[in-house]
Amino acid sequence: xxxxxxxxxxxxxxxxxxxxxxxxxxxxxxxxxxxxxxxxxxxxxxxxxxxxxxxxxxxxxxxxxxxxxxxxxxxxxxxxxxxxxxxxxxxxxxxxxxxxxxxxxxxxxxxxxxxxxxxxxxxxxxxxxxxxxxxxxxxxxxxxxxxxxxxxxxxxxxxxxxxxxxxxxxxxxxxxxxxxxxxxxxxxxxxxxxxxxxxxxxxxxxxxxxx
Amino acid sequence: xxxxxxxxxxxxxxxxxxxxxxxxxxxxxxxxxxxxxxxxxxxxxxxxxxxxxxxxxxxxxxxxxxxxxxxxxxxxxxxxxxxxxxxxxxxxxxxxxxxxxxxxxxxxxxxxxxxxxxxxxxxxxxxxxxxxxxxxxxxxxxxxxxxxxxxxxxxxxxxxxxxxxxxxxxxxxxxxxxxxxxxxxxxxxxxxxxxxxxxxxxxxxxxxxxxxxxxxxxxxxxxxxxxxxxxxxxxxxxxxxxxxxxxxxxxxxxxxxxxxxxxxxxxxxxxxxxxxxxxxxxxxxxxxxxxxxxxxxxxxxxxxxxxxxxxxxxxxxxxxxxxxxxxxxxxxxxxxxxxxxxxxxxxxxxxxxxxxxxxxxxxxxxxx
Numbered sequence: 001x002x003x004x005x006x007x008x009x010x011x012x013x014x015x016x017x018x019x020x021x022x023x024x025x026x027x028x029x030x031x032x033x034x035x036x037x038x039x040x041x042x043x044x045x046x047x048x049x050x051x052x053x054x055x056x057x058x059x060x061x062x063x064x065x066x067x068x069x070x071x072x073x074x075x076x077x078x079x080x081x082x083x084x085x086x087x088x089x090x091x092x093x094x095x096x097x098x099x100x101x102x103x104x105x106x107x108x109x110x111x112x113x114x115x116x117x118x119x120x121x122x123x124x125x126x127x128x129x130x131x132x133x134x135x136x137x138x139x140x141x142x143x144x145x146x147x148x149x150x151x152x153x154x155x156x157x158x159x160x161x162x163x164x165x166x167x168x169x170x171x172x173x174x175x176x177x178x179x180x181x182x183x184x185x186x187x188x189x190x191x192x193x194x195x196x197x198x199x200x201x202x203x204x205x206x207x208x209x210x211x
Numbered sequence: 212x213x214x215x216x217x218x219x220x221x222x223x224x225x226x227x228x229x230x231x232x233x234x235x236x237x238x239x240x241x242x243x244x245x246x247x248x249x250x251x252x253x254x255x256x257x258x259x260x261x262x263x264x265x266x267x268x269x270x271x272x273x274x275x276x277x278x279x280x281x282x283x284x285x286x287x288x289x290x291x292x293x294x295x296x297x298x299x300x301x302x303x304x305x306x307x308x309x310x311x312x313x314x315x316x317x318x319x320x321x322x323x324x325x326x327x328x329x330x331x332x333x334x335x336x337x338x339x340x341x342x343x344x345x346x347x348x349x350x351x352x353x354x355x356x357x358x359x360x361x362x363x364x365x366x367x368x369x370x371x372x373x374x375x376x377x378x379x380x381x382x383x384x385x386x387x388x389x390x391x392x393x394x395x396x397x398x399x400x401x402x403x404x405x406x407x408x409x410x411x412x413x414x415x416x417x418x419x420x421x422x423x424x425x426x427x428x429x430x431x432x433x434x435x436x437x438x439x440x441x442x443x444x445x446x447x448x449x450x451x452x453x454x455x456x457x458x459x460x461x462x463x464x465x466x467x468x469x470x471x472x473x474x475x476x477x478x479x480x481x482x483x484x485x486x487x488x489x490x491x492x493x494x495x496x497x498x499x500x501x502x503x504x505x506x507x508x509x510x511x512x513x514x515x516x517x518x519x520x521x522x523x524x525x526x527x528x529x530x531x532x533x534x535x536x537x538x539x540x541x542x543x544x545x546x547x548x549x550x551x552x553x554x555x556x557x558x559x560x561x562x563x564x565x566x567x568x569x570x571x572x573x574x575x576x577x578x579x
Contacts (some may be wrong), residue, residue: 086387183476186480
């Protein structure tokens, strides 16, 4: 039996659909309940729905064999797992955004509000720029509006939230999408099952790729 | 039941005897080393965060984050030693799961000197025997740093790009590897070769044959020949050694140059044994010697050492205040002879979890 960690929310819903197309229907009953573990005897899977940022922890520590997680989480947490596939959905970008009237003052450290301190630090270190990270857990867009930070580092999908808050992207850091990850020890002991899942997912992705 | 699970002390003593039977001698390291030793070889360590302090005479010392460097230093200064060491020691590093520093238990061995192919086979064989003694299904993965190093050496790119490529290799992450290569304008034929190599894993004969088809330089050919020789010897041992080839095992380019291996145990989420050949460390210390070794990460094995018990106490022996102490003591001794845990009390302690309640009646125990 394969243990799968999936993120709750939109990314998880798309992941479930993809897995179902690949021959892994995960749920036998309605998902309306608050149940967090689902077992599907037909596909020999047990699925956990967890907070998106926790998926890689479940996989790295072996509570789940495989997982689907955003690249943003992998870059931030840097878990020791295999990243076997780019699933080509949940596409967005990690970017630096600031107020529309922002003019950078290079004479002092730039104040950066973010949920991703590791990604933000790596980016500013690579730019050799002095910085001050302000770790926030939500409503990041508010920080530059109230003077808490100069810029934010966050994921941007359509840019609508930024526009509504009079913010604009000033630099792209990297593209983000959902990834298929595997625990390194489990990879040894469930090699066939994992490879089969990887190949089936790969076929679906190729089929759905725009020509 | 006591004795039904793996005991750390039994395991380390068993492994100690195993290593000694192959001529390895125990190495007892001092707890502290000069900080300079680690400062000069930062990349050899898992982390450059080290606990430091000043000695009474003002020298900067460090709480040992690694054993290998101490053993190498000792081996260099003791040319008459046989170059075969094993150890059971603690190291002090940042916790792998985050948080603060932690103390980690390690057992391992190092072979330092003029190394032959047999020396490598012997060390890998002992790694296999080490895993076998854990009495759980396991797998030993083999790779050769020289193979990956030869391929990366053909790529004209910055060190930072090579680091990023190595990190993708470690994760078997082919999609990002393509992206990095495209950004750095690296030749697609070389990248395809690298990707085919890291996707080869599993059964040694097939993996090595396919790797042979990818050889593109003398260095890569030599590395592959060395790996094949070790694999051939392991197969010839006729012990059904469960090993596979996995070229995504890589380590620091400046310190590792040869065979690399790691071991996994079923039901444990992380690698429990890591090893490899690290001649460049000796070269940096101006020594014309080779070195290979491995470490068993005892902390990763802790789930195997835990007894699946639900009760910390087997018998709660309830006595009356007027019972003679000698009778209570005799009753406790008799019950504990069978390896049971006994707690004697005149009243039932409110927070005590016990399996069975026993009364002391007429100086004899009576099970309730």
